[in-house]
Amino acid sequence: MQQRVDFHSRIEQALGNPQLKASLRSAMDGLMANRKACFPDADALEALRLRGAQIRANALSKLPQLLLQLEQRCTQNGIRVHWAESVDEANGIVLGIMREHQAELLIKGKSMVSEEMDLNRFLEAQGIECLESDLGEYILQLAGEPPSHIVAPAIHKTRQDIARLFKEKFPDIPYSDDVDTLTRNARGILRKKFYAASAGLSGVNFAVAESGTLCLVENEGNGRMCTTVPPVHIAVTGIEKVVEKLAHVPPLLKLLTRSATGQHITTYFNMISGPRRTGEKDGPKEVHLVLLDNGRSRIYEDNELVNTLRCIRCGACMNHCPIYTRIGGHAYGTTIPGPIGSILEPQKAGLDNLGELPVASTLCGACAEVCPVRIPIPTLLNRLRYERIRSDHDGATHGQGSGRTRKEAAIWKAWSWLHRSPVRYRLALTLATRLRKILPLGLGPWTRVRKPPRIAAKNLHRRAREEGFNDR
Amino acid sequence: MTDKARDAILQRLRNRQPGFDTPSQRVAIETPSWPMEARIAQFKSMLESVRAEVHVVEPENWTDCLKTLVAEKQINNLLYAKQGPLAEAIEAAWGDTLLPELVCDERPVDEWKEEIFFQTDAAVTSARAAIAETGSLVLWPDAFEPRTWSLVPPVHFVIVDGEKLYNTFAEVVEAEQWARQMPTNALLVSGPSKSADIQQTLAYGVHGPTELIVILKASS
Amino acid sequence: MAEQKRYPAKPKKAYFFATCLVDLLYPEAGLAGMQLIRREGVEVIFPQDQTCCGQPAWNSGYRDEAREVALRQLACFTDNYPIVVPSGSCAGMMRHHYPEMFRERADQASIEAFSSRVYELTEFLVHVLKIELKDLGKPIKVALHTSCSARREMGVADEHEALLKQLSKVELMTQARKEECCGFGGTFAVKQPAISAEMVSDKANAIADTGADLLVSGDCGCLMNIGGHLDYRDAAIEHRHIASFIWERTHATEG
Numbered sequence: 027m028q029q030r031v032d033f034h035s036r037i038e039q040a041l042g043n044p045q046l047k048a049s050l051r052s053a054m055d056g057l058m059a060n061r062k063a064c065f066p067d068a069d070a071l072e073a074l075r076l077r078g079a080q081i082r083a084n085a086l087s088k089l090p091q092l093l094l095q096l097e098q099r100c101t102q103n104g105i106r107v108h109w110a111e112s113v114d115e116a117n118g119i120v121l122g123i124m125r126e127h128q129a130e131l132l133i134k135g136k137s138m139v140s141e142e143m144d145l146n147r148f149l150e151a152q153g154i155e156c157l158e159s160d161l162g163e164y165i166l167q168l169a170g171e172p173p174s175h176i177v178a179p180a181i182h183k184t185r186q187d188i189a190r191l192f193k194e195k196f197p198d199i200p201y202s203d204d205v206d207t208l209t210r211n212a213r214g215i216l217r218k219k220f221y222a223a224s225a226g227l228s229g230v231n232f233a234v235a236e237s238g239t240l241c242l243v244e245n246e247g248n249g250r251m252c253t254t255v256p257p258v259h260i261a262v263t264g265i266e267k268v269v270e271k272l273a274h275v276p277p278l279l280k281l282l283t284r285s286a287t288g289q290h291i292t293t294y295f296n297m298i299s300g301p302r303r304t305g306e307k308d309g310p311k312e313v314h315l316v317l318l319d320n321g322r323s324r325i326y327e328d329n330e331l332v333n334t335l336r337c338i339r340c341g342a343c344m345n346h347c348p349i350y351t352r353i354g355g356h357a358y359g360t361t362i363p364g365p366i367g368s369i370l371e372p373q374k375a376g377l378d379n380l381g382e383l384p385v386a387s388t389l390c391g392a393c394a395e396v397c398p399v400r401i402p403i404p405t406l407l408n409r410l411r412y413e414r415i416r417s418d419h420d421g422a423t424h425g426q427g428s429g430r431t432r433k434e435a436a437i438w439k440a441w442s443w444l445h446r447s448p449v450r451y452r453l454a455l456t457l458a459t460r461l462r463k464i465l466p467l468g469l470g471p472w473t474r475v476r477k478p479p480r481i482a483a484k485n486l487h488r489r490a491r492e493e494g495f496n497d498r
Numbered sequence: 499m500t501d502k503a504r505d506a507i508l509q510r511l512r513n514r515q516p517g518f519d520t521p522s523q524r525v526a527i528e529t530p531s532w533p534m535e536a537r538i539a540q541f542k543s544m545l546e547s548v549r550a551e552v553h554v555v556e557p558e559n560w561t562d563c564l565k566t567l568v569a570e571k572q573i574n575n576l577l578y579a580k581q582g583p584l585a586e587a588i589e590a591a592w593g594d595t596l597l598p599e600l601v602c603d604e605r606p607v608d609e610w611k612e613e614i615f616f617q618t619d620a621a622v623t624s625a626r627a628a629i630a631e632t633g634s635l636v637l638w639p640d641a642f643e644p645r646t647w648s649l650v651p652p653v654h655f656v657i658v659d660g661e662k663l664y665n666t667f668a669e670v671v672e673a674e675q676w677a678r679q680m681p682t683n684a685l686l687v688s689g690p691s692k693s694a695d696i697q698q699t700l701a702y703g704v705h706g707p708t709e710l711i712v713i714l715k716a717s718s
Numbered sequence: 719m720a721e722q723k724r725y726p727a728k729p730k731k732a733y734f735f736a737t738c739l740v741d742l743l744y745p746e747a748g749l750a751g752m753q754l755i756r757r758e759g760v761e762v763i764f765p766q767d768q769t770c771c772g773q774p775a776w777n778s779g780y781r782d783e784a785r786e787v788a789l790r791q792l793a794c795f796t797d798n799y800p801i802v803v804p805s806g807s808c809a810g811m812m813r814h815h816y817p818e819m820f821r822e823r824a825d826q827a828s829i830e831a832f833s834s835r836v837y838e839l840t841e842f843l844v845h846v847l848k849i850e851l852k853d854l855g856k857p858i859k860v861a862l863h864t865s866c867s868a869r870r871e872m873g874v875a876d877e878h879e880a881l882l883k884q885l886s887k888v889e890l891m892t893q894a895r896k897e898e899c900c901g902f903g904g905t906f907a908v909k910q911p912a913i914s915a916e917m918v919s920d921k922a923n924a925i926a927d928t929g930a931d932l933l934v935s936g937d938c939g940c941l942m943n944i945g946g947h948l949d950y951r952d953a954a955i956e957h958r959h960i961a962s963f964i965w966e967r968t969h970a971t972e973g
């Protein structure tokens with residue numbers, strides 16, 4: 027995980043890139059408008075969001091039982107279930123499966139958990155080729171970059187960027203920056219890979235406990251390819267993705283696709299409940315499910331912060347975030363960027379590593395307003411700011427107290443001392459008013475782009491008295 | 499290793515603070531319900547909005563419709579399930595030499611992967627049900643109509659029975675009691691394969707079929 | 719989400735909570751708010767012991783410090799009158815965050831009773847006083863920036879607009895992306911100056927593009943931010959708190 031200096035320099039870098047700014051702005055404007063068009067009725071939307079929040083909160087409240095039920099049902103269905111405490115363990119499990127089958131090519135559908143695992147790099151070091159097949163992820167793999175958005179990974183790139191990249195990587199294919207042509211070229215290249223791959227990997231959007239079903243949302247068909255064509259399918263997911271019932275899936279699906287991209291539904295919604303059965307002519311012969319913890323169970327311990335885990339990864343919070351829109355996903359330096367990333371990632375990697383993220387917010391609340399499962403993101407950002415500076419070390423959050431500095435603590439102590447005494451406060455007011463001509467108000471970064479505010483000649487305490495407003 | 503991980507994870511989860519409040523308010527979710535004609539119109543307009551073709555035909559005319567379409571689209575070979583629910587009607591209707599060759603390979607797909615990946619123009623399959631709200635087809639691929647058929651060839655024809663057109667996904671899951679018996683792979687298909695990954699511009703036919711053609715059987 | 723709020727009938731007396739920014743930098747806005755209420759026949763009480771709602775410390779994670787200061791405010795507003803606040807942000811703090819601040823503490827019930835008496839100024843004018851405004855000013859084009867807390871926490875964006883729309887000579891201009899944050903965010907502007915600068919500059923552009931003569935806002939934080947930036951650019955756009963603006967355009971009626 028990158029350190030704080032990096033965060034600032036990445037921000038500067040992003041802000042200094044006018045093309046990035048333009049791409050992000052138009053992409054986010056489009057995504058916001060699409061979402062809005064999909065939810066014409068505000069009351070119906072609120073009811074649905076409440077339902078979504080209930081379904082996810084219900085699942086979390088029974089998480090251990092539901093995980094066991096999921097394991098049991100999956101096993102009955104012929105899916106092999108693996109548990110991993112850490113990224114290393116999860117990578118080890120995937121490697122083991124690949125080795126067992128002497129598999130050399132893993133073709134991947136879109137999976138943020140595999141990004142979290144940094145699986146590609148890990149397997150490649152072991153001599154196993156990993157190939158992204160989601161068009162956006164494929165483009166980024168060619169470019170050697172991580173995704174900058176969880177739903178639209180290559181949102182920071184223009185079609186000309188992509189055309190140049192294709193030309194560089196595939197000199198035999200004539201240059202084109204036409205989107206259809208680029209897509210057709212990628213289809214041709216990847217089709218051969220689907221054909222040849224010895225294993226496929228996917229993420230999971232919802233894992234249904236009652237039936238042992240893994241649900242996968244996608245538009246391109248690469249998810250279906252990865253989970254249908256190769257003889258082995260490996261699904262990786264975080265332990266929080268479980269839902270109790272199949273009946274819970276339709277409302278979540280509706281919320282997910284509409285919040286994410288403003289689609290009423292995606293092209294494909296896959297519900298996988300096992301490997302190929304006797305007599306079936308295709309489908310993988312083996313299906314593996316890897317359940318990854320990696321810090322989630324720790325988040326789970328706290329009654330307020332646990333709500334972080336409701337997330338269904340729709341990306342709406344980042345689409346509506348004025349900060350994300352300015353700096354893009356890469357600046358965060360985390361697997362998941364944006365508002366949800368700013369609460370989730372510091373809890374996983376520790377506030378000592380990523381404590382700057384919850385601070386870098388205006389708490390404007392645009393994220394919580396759209397979140398389909400009503401995660402109170404600003405409240406949780408505020409909570410993490412507290413965890414970051416609290417000095418009592420009482421609680422589960424990783425890196426607690428690491429952001430406390432003596433200077434800042436002293437400033438707030440003094441602030442409180444001043445404001446909790448009306449006498450001292452009024453004295454300070456009077457003093458500030460007297461010295462208004464010479465007080466250095468808002469020096470520093472504030473006045474770089476703003477005229478400083480002026481202290482009024484008479485403060486309101488005094489004006490109120492003068493104008494005859496009673497004290498009680 | 500994994501058992502140890504399993505126990506450790508579950509142990510930690512059980513250690514949580516008590517008193518985790520789940521929002522318990524009752525919520526009434528309005529679910530749309532359309533009379534049949536409107537339902538068909540909704541289904542059709544949703545699918546057409548994502549560039550799928552929908553043909554609503556009298557039940558006895560669907561093979562004529564299919565024949566016209568394959569001819570129009572200059573399909574050379576059409577994959578169909580010899581033992582599937584559509585076979586009888588298709589075989590009876592074909593016979594015309596100008597029509598594309600009917601193909602059915604009943605071996606596991608791995609054994610003729612090359613053909614299905616690179617030499618097959620189109621496939622026709624049945625759908626188990628359909629959903630009006632989102633313009634979705636419900637497919638439960640099986641031994642006769644395997645998963646790849648609706649995925650790999652560039653053109654996919656789907657024949658669906660109007661009587662199986664539900665209002666919503668939730669309605670299908672409940673009416674058909676899915677929780678009791680899920681197949682290996684249940685699938686909603688709501689258009690041809692697409693992507694907006696390049697500069698938010700829609701492109702069709704990324705990995706799955708470029709064309710999705712739905713023939714809905716409904717008596718007027 | 720603003721819950722369905724119920725408003726009391728017009729009271730005899732109401733408290734006014736200045737907020738520290740108004741107190742020091744925009745006292746005329748506070749005074750205007752108080753005068754508007756008084757003009758409607760309600761006695762306004764301004765407890766001289768009030769200081770700050772505690773939000774700066776609360777949002778910086780200094781919870782104990784915030785609580786100490788919040789408790790002092792509770793002591794100033796003990797009678798059962800509405801408490802009117804000329805700021806969505808401070809009203810949001812006192813209405814929604816105070817209960818959270820004191821959750822599972824002994825004083826919780828009294829805090830909740832206090833919080834339920836807190837109203838943002840424009841909602842108080844519209845729903846409690848049912849104020850009717852007569853515009854005495856010259857024609858003017860006005861852009862409104864509603865703060866994020868006024869919009870999302872207090873749910874009073876419509877009330878801001880409704881008041882301006884009562885003024886017959888005011889043409890309300892709508893800037894692009896009017897729901898977007900201006901980039902103030904309290905300490906955010908100082909901790910992330912570069913992002914904040916980008917946001918405020920985009921906001922100022924959107925406002926300037928409307929051709930407005932004047933920017934009004936119900937929150938002094940936003941006003942200080944956007945207004946300070948407009949002045950820095952020497953833009954020909956004035957800026958004023960919504961209370962000052964309304965008072966200026968209507969107060970000659972008092973004769």
Ligand code: SF4
Binds near residue numbers: 396
């Ligand atoms: S936090 Fe909410 S809005 Fe953000 S990605 Fe998760 S579900 Fe979507």
